Amino acid sequence: MYLVFFIVILFLIPLFDVFLKNIKNILNGRKTLSCFQTYYDLIKLFKKSNFKSEFTSFVSFLAPLVMLMTSLTFLFLIPVVWEWLNINIIVLFHILGLGSVFLMLYALDNATYFGWLGAAREAFVLAIVEPVTILVILWFVVLAWWNMDLNSISSFLQTHSSIIVSFFVFILAVNLFAILLAENKRFPFDNPSTHLELTMIHEAMLLETTWPKLAILEISSKINLIAFVNLLIFLVWNNTYWIINSFELFGLYILKVLTILTFVAFFETFITKMRLFKYQNVFGFLLILELITISFYLLK
Numbered sequence: 472m473y474l475v476f477f478i479v480i481l482f483l484i485p486l487f488d489v490f491l492k493n494i495k496n497i498l499n500g501r502k503t504l505s506c507f508q509t510y511y512d513l514i515k516l517f518k519k520s521n522f523k524s525e526f527t528s529f530v531s532f533l534a535p536l537v538m539l540m541t542s543l544t545f546l547f548l549i550p551v552v553w554e555w556l557n558i559n560i561i562v563l564f565h566i567l568g569l570g571s572v573f574l575m576l577y578a579l580d581n582a583t584y585f586g587w588l589g590a591a592r593e594a595f596v597l598a599i600v601e602p603v604t605i606l607v608i609l610w611f612v613v614l615a616w617w618n619m620d621l622n623s624i625s626s627f628l629q630t631h632s633s634i635i636v637s638f639f640v641f642i643l644a645v646n647l648f649a650i651l652l653a654e655n656k657r658f659p660f661d662n663p664s665t666h667l668e669l670t671m672i673h674e675a676m677l678l679e680t681t682w683p684k685l686a687i688l689e690i691s692s693k694i695n696l697i698a699f700v701n702l703l704i705f706l707v708w709n710n711t712y713w714i715i716n717s718f719e720l721f722g723l724y725i726l727k728v729l730t731i732l733t734f735v736a737f738f739e740t741f742i743t744k745m746r747l748f749k750y751q752n753v754f755g756f757l758l759i760l761e762l763i764t765i766s767f768y769l770l771k
Contacts, residue, residue, distance in 0.1 A: 477546075481694075483509050486670060489507075494732070494736035495736075498517055498737065502590050516686035526580070527580050531580050533573070534577030535577065538577075539688075541566050545566050546694050549621070552614070558621050560612070561619060564604060571593070574688075575590040584715075586678070589676035590601045592675070593672055593675040596672065603761065606765070609648050609765070610643055610761060610765055612624070613765065613768065621705065624663070628706065628707065647707065649676060653754075654699065658739035704728070708727060
């Protein structure tokens with residue numbers, strides 16, 4: 472049954488993408504897109520002919536497939552309806568990191584200026600985000616009495632809902648949301664729809680990509696976004712222990728995903744793009760905030 476829900480989620484991901492774009496279009500006073508626009512775009516990309524530069528190696532063929540497999544694995548291992556698998560939270564983020572490494576290798580393998588620029592900026596962002604991510608993982612492990620699997624962490628947060636724990640979970644949710652935006656190259660850290668060379672990160676790495684590979688990488692990025700939303704839901708908003716029916720659980724999950732995507736749309740609409748060298752100020756603040764809260768929790 473879990474596999475069936477997983478396949479349904481995969482087919483819903485393009486609809487989630489259209490929903491996010493349409494909320495932003497409504498807020499900006501623009502015309503909304505068709506519900507099937509993302510499906511049309513992906514089909515059109517797959518129908519295009521492929522082109523391979525003589526300067527690229529096997530990495531250009533392998534990287535999109537690795538990126539897709541890591542995104543699917545990342546999504547598959549996060550329980551959205553049932554706590555079906557005890558997966559280590561550290562292993563989960565290592566899988567995500569593997570996809571990011573191959574994406575940077577892909578950008579470098581194209582041997583273009585924009586690819587190098589995008590890969591360098593991607594490495595810079597990941598180097599800043601990594602300490603915050605490590606502390607978030609440590610924070611969850613400490614809260615769950617040194618348990619590292621997702622089910623134990625989620626179960627602890629559901630059964631310990633005191634005011635202090637709720638405050639710490641709120642701090643973790645803020646940090647996870649910032650990581651979600653940075654890892655998926657969303658506002659204010661990147662604009663996924665821009666082609667301005669002074670600001671783009673993700674698009675710079677894909678600028679020289681031919682159409683079938685571009686379709687695979689676009690699908691992977693959309694899967695990654697929903698996987699991060701699933702992780703945020705499972706760890707800090709998984710208050711569904713009172714529901715028994717699987718279809719009710721799945722319906723509530725869809726509602727939570729749409730709520731978070733709506734919040735992302737509002738956040739991206741009313742905030743401006745941040746300069747690259749100001750990222751360290753944001754994540755430096757989050758790092759200090761996490762250190763203070765962890766210290767306070769351990770001392771109490």
